[in-house]
Amino acid sequence: MGLLIPLLVPMEGYEPPGVQSFDFPPLFPGAPAWVDRYLLQALVAFLLVGIFWLVMARKNKLVPSKGQFVGESAYFFLRDSIGRDMIGHEFRKYLPFLIAVFSFVLVNNLWGIFPLTLLPTASHVGWAYGLAGMVWILYNAIGLRKFGPLGYLKHVTMPPGVPGYMLPIVIPLEFFSNIIVRPITLSLRLFANMLAGHLLVLVFVLGGEYLLVESEPIINKVAGGASLIFSMAIFALEIFVQILQAYIFTVLTAQYISSASSEEH
């Protein structure tokens, strides 16, 4: 396809967006390489989330004010719809983690449509690995603490009700699915959605801009304008995807915790 690009887009000087579009230099000259836009965005997201929750919890009254209502709606959405419904009666222990994960992922995803950043933090896979790895350690630790090493292994790999002759097949599959695949899918789902979404935006915006401004034929300008207009729809789609991914990430975290700690499968 690298050979095809010059044929399909016979325009010199156009560089299609790709993974290199996600590499940014350090924030300022001389800074270490890891002090980049991603770290800054994550730091601001961290501060925003922390301040949001602290302010919302500062002085709660019996009859909520308008500001308090926002915080309470968010809190009880996470508490009841995700924590309590997924995990059950033990949800209170894991609620702070769920709130932190959801808020942090949500704000970092929304950086992708925030005008000054326009870059979802999790489009660098390290962030997704970090988050998913934490979830993996957490739910395995919960299961190990509750059932012991052998008990947890049995809990994970032997679903109740499976006939004995199926166990040779089921045990490796369950182990593979629950222990190995889960953190990978959890991280890649978030990362890939963010990367692809941003790439899509880049293609529509940068490509449209190039067609409109740099290229000569009138048909290209029309296509470029249409592309720019349509990029608004892509942005709307991205907002939806970013919120949805934050929600899915949190729900799956709760689901994993629940499946590792529940008595029956």
Added chain:
Amino acid sequence: MNDAIIPLVVPMAGENPLLPHLSEIIAAVVFVLILTVIISKAVVPRFEATYQARTEAIEGGIEKAERAQREAQAALEQYQAQLASSRSEAAKIREDAKTEGGRIIAEMREQAQAEAARIVQNAHNQMEAERNQVVSQLRAEIGGLATNLAGRIVGESLDDDERARRTVDRFLSELESHEDGRPTQQPEESAHR
């Protein structure tokens, strides 16, 4: 797999996007852990406290309302019972008053009859006394008159005569003795004499 494809699509333009930066993994873990600690220490307890207080307030309100309702019901029943008892009491009082009134009327009638009888009796007694008085007065006068008349008929005055007086007295004592039992005939007897 990706390593094989990416160089074709974007020839050596960037690194493999699936290879993480270690710094980002660490930063993600650190940020989320700090947020978890902050939220578990300062956010969740406050929200839960508010939630608890609100639940209690609502339950307390409901309980209060139920208690008020129960009290109102009890008061209503009490009023109705009181109303019923006072109705029956009023009926009883009316009944009592009726019988009492009847009794008083009967008593008054009896008293009035007794009084009337007494008045009649008094009148009788008084009339009797007056008659007696009149009779005794008449007796004295009739004696005088009769003596006087007899003197005139006989032709001599018997006024101072001792004999005449005795005659009169005897006559009167006779009258006296006849008078008992038929007093009304006394004038006739004296007239016969």
